């Protein structure tokens with residue numbers, strides 16, 4: 001039932017569609033990851049770092065005023081309270097330990113919103129590793145605070161001016177760096193995308209979210225959630241919270257993509273809802289592309305969801321029906337952003353706001369008996385400048 | 396032996412390498428991006444490169460996200476796409492060019508898959524002799540690898556400096572036409588010299604296959620072509636030609652002429 005296959009496939013999706021040069025490095029990574037996960041000392045090291053540095057376990061919060069507004073009992077898994085302000089660091093900690101175990105001292109990463117870049121720069125600073133982060137010029141403009149944070153912590157931020165100048169092109173450029181420096185460098189991918197074993201590995205490092213949330217729900221509410229909701233960019237916070245609930249048949253799993261200017265506008269990031277299978281960045285998954293197989297630029301108000309592909313395991317969960325996917329527009333996300341801020345005193349990331357709005361907009365789906373668990377993947381400080389420019393939070 | 400092989404195989408790539416071998420010469424494989432600098436420029440380049448002594452022409456299908464390519468081919472691809480180039484239009488150019496030398500379609504997997512299940516047949520009809528897919532390494536997708544290997548076109552596979560020797564044999568065994576040896580770690584581009592470990596890699600590959608070996612990635616100048624050809628059966632020149640073609644077709648053809656001369660000198 002669980003699609004954890006060492007073939008690197010999730011149903012038909014996934015795989016390793018990369019230049020030959022990288023194959024031995026992926027084999028080595030695959031073996032190193034499996035040996036690390038079987039090593040209690042490695043796992044203990046990661047756990048200690050997560051508790052003493054990241055601040056785990058992250059709390060599960062009730063949300064009484066938001067719950068009253070939507071008509072279900074809502075619980076919030078607070079990844080926004082992690083050090084650096086998002087779930088991204090869970091994965092970064094795991095992969096940095098793996099990189100060091102493999103003897104690599106130079107870390108290469110891509111970033112969209114800058115959250116993964118910041119998390120990577122942070123953990124690299126902590127261990128004295130060289131850190132190079134590729135970031136699209138458009139995202140550098142949208143997320144300038146995060147650029148400054150990365151630089152302050154000693155990372156080199158390389159602007160990417162090719163293509164759409166966003167996460168897609170930053171990822172391509174990070175892969176090109178890796179092909180060139182594969183002997184000395186570790187590519188630290190930030191979501192459940194890319195060639196195998198990355199999707200499986202990132203899911204494993206992010207599953208701490210769902211494992212904790214499952215225990216916390218049982219402790220706080222005495223039951224499992226009826227629905228788990230998360231936003232989906234590449235899909236790492238969603239896989240992280242979904243995975244430990246996958247074997248619970250009564251728990252509904254819902255992923256929310258970015259509908260941008262609307263699903264029919266052609267300007268969105270809803271690859272699962274509007275894409276078709278294809279190959280990008282080494283993996284076979286749903287993709288926004290034209291008839292000729294050229295990748296179609298994604299659009300989202302949130303840089304972290306602005307990606308034309310999605311993790312292959314989500315493609316599989318979509319096709320099997322185990323998870324359901326919906327989308328929320330830019331304007332919708334802004335409503336959720338304000339709503340959670342006012343009702344609960346929690347300013348969510350714009351990415352997360354998509355999930356919040358979907359729960360709020362679907363009041364007719366909920367009854368008072370429903371327990372809805374939302375993954376608050378990050379906090380919205382990084383988005384304040386952008387939303388202020390749009391006139392929110394001024395008065 | 397060469398002549399029996401040539402009669403068994405209708406493959407123009409095999410016969411080209413056989414006759415080069417017979418003449419003691421090295422292959423000049425020229426890469427161009429279809430649609431760069433524009434449609435007419437591509438046609439002029441194809442016939443001009445043939446006239447300057449290219450043995451194989453690689454026609455690159457532009458892709459929006461070419462992860463194996465450096466800045467020069469990225470830029471040429473973007474320009475070609477902006478001009479409306481597609482895989483099918485690339486095939487039309489091959490048909491119109493009517494080259495006597497063999498043509499290899501150089502593509503990423505996604506545009507190839509999007510072009511439909513009969514794309515390889517259409518490519519063959521258009522005059523394409525071989526296909527090279529830069530993001531389909533050995534074992535990545537057995538079904539699609541079989542599709543390519545069984546198509547009747549030569550399936551040109553790539554070997555990297557990082558490829559272990561036993562994998563080299565397996566790669567070569569599943570490929571045909573020639574083996575493309577990637578000279579260095581990295582993406583396509585223009586480099587000033589050849590990596591020091593290249594002779595060792597080429598020797599490992601030589602021991603692993605009887606297919607002709609062509610060295611590419613970073614080969615830009617006549618003296619590099621000459622030394623690479625000394626340890627292989629031919630060289631592939633891409634970014635340097637594309638960069639020159641960005642100035643003018645004439646300057647790309649001048650480069651091809653000097654590459655040809657350097658290779659013939661070496662033999």
Ligand SMILES: Cc1ncc(COP(=O)(O)O)c(C=O)c1O
Pocket residue numbers: 086087088112113114115116190191192231232233234235236237238303304305349351352377378379
């Ligand atoms: C706060 C936050 N949530 C979600 C995402 C989307 O990534 P994923 O879908 O991998 O969780 C990002 C990406 O930058 C993010 O910063």
